[in-house]
Amino acid sequence: MDIAVTDIGSNAIKYKVFSDSGELKEYVREPLRLGTDVFNHGHIRDKTRKQLVNLLIKFKQSFDSKNISQQHFIATSALRDANNKNEIIEALANHDIYLNIISGNEEAELLTNFTTKYRSYGVVDIGGGSLDIYVNDGAKSSYASFNLGAVRLLHISAKKIIDEKQKLQSWLENFQSVEIIYGLGGNLRCILEIGNGEKKVSSESYLMLLDKFKKMNNDTLVNNYLIPEDRVDIVPLAGELYKEIMEQLRASYLKSSFWSISNGLIEKIIRESKE
Numbered sequence: 001m002d003i004a005v006t007d008i009g010s011n012a013i014k015y016k017v018f019s020d021s022g023e024l025k026e027y028v029r030e031p032l033r034l035g036t037d038v039f040n041h042g043h044i045r046d047k048t049r050k051q052l053v054n055l056l057i058k059f060k061q062s063f064d065s066k067n068i069s070q071q072h073f074i075a076t077s078a079l080r081d082a083n084n085k086n087e088i089i090e091a092l093a094n095h096d097i098y099l100n101i102i103s104g105n106e107e108a109e110l111l112t113n114f115t116t117k118y119r120s121y122g123v124v125d126i127g128g129g130s131l132d133i134y135v136n137d138g139a140k141s142s143y144a145s146f147n148l149g150a151v152r153l154l155h156i157s158a159k160k161i162i163d164e165k166q167k168l169q170s171w172l173e174n175f176q177s178v179e180i181i182y183g184l185g186g187n188l189r190c191i192l193e194i195g196n197g198e199k200k201v202s203s204e205s206y207l208m209l210l211d212k213f214k215k216m217n218n219d220t221l222v223n224n225y226l227i228p229e230d231r232v233d234i235v236p237l238a239g240e241l242y243k244e245i246m247e248q249l250r251a252s253y254l255k256s257s258f259w260s261i262s263n264g265l266i267e268k269i270i271r272e273s274k275e
Contacts, residue, residue, distance in 0.1 A: 003070040004063045005262040010035030010078035010128025010151045015059055016262045022270055031230040034078035035128040035151035043084040057095050075101045077129020077149055104145030108132040110264030111143055118179045125184040126238040137176040144171050150234035177250035182257045187238035189256045190227050200255040203246055210239045
């Protein structure tokens, strides 16, 4: 029996369909920048709200046509902060779409389901609204969420950014160095795309690629490297955050991963079904 997980983020709406053993069968991403509304105005405007509701109805119809009975709709930072989120929850419930708005802490906790062969590592998910992180340095591990999403950084004051970065830096001081940092989502993938296509790079190579990315104009990035237009303005911001985390944890490597909080939720569902 297949399971569908829809992730309603601040920069895009994505779904993944998994088998009941956790195998990924389908992935769809639709750009819709909810964060621009919320981080500028405090709420999701009518036009965006209608786009969101219509898109989720389309997703649900697709799931229903494939007889997927387990459908999970999870929302993160933008909807957490939207002061009209209850109206949206009600509007979706009228179409039998039941939205689960998870906290930043819950979002970060899902990263603990990530598995790797490395003894010491970090898992970083820089979304549109929040930066979620899990670190295991071999001696201790913890997870946290910070309001440092790349879309949010476009719209908040320099003071708020500095304050939030200081919180992140203080939290990272609790750990020893790690061997590798895994970057989830498309931002790190976009930076690595302008290299030779490798998913794993040394910290030195990453710094060179980030510098190269920031020097390119948007047309070159979109046309020559097929970087999505809805990402070109936020990738450098996310890239700097990866750099800061990498340097503070003294990581030797960075690796891009297609794993996401949807995978984390699926693994949690499968594990709990066996208990």
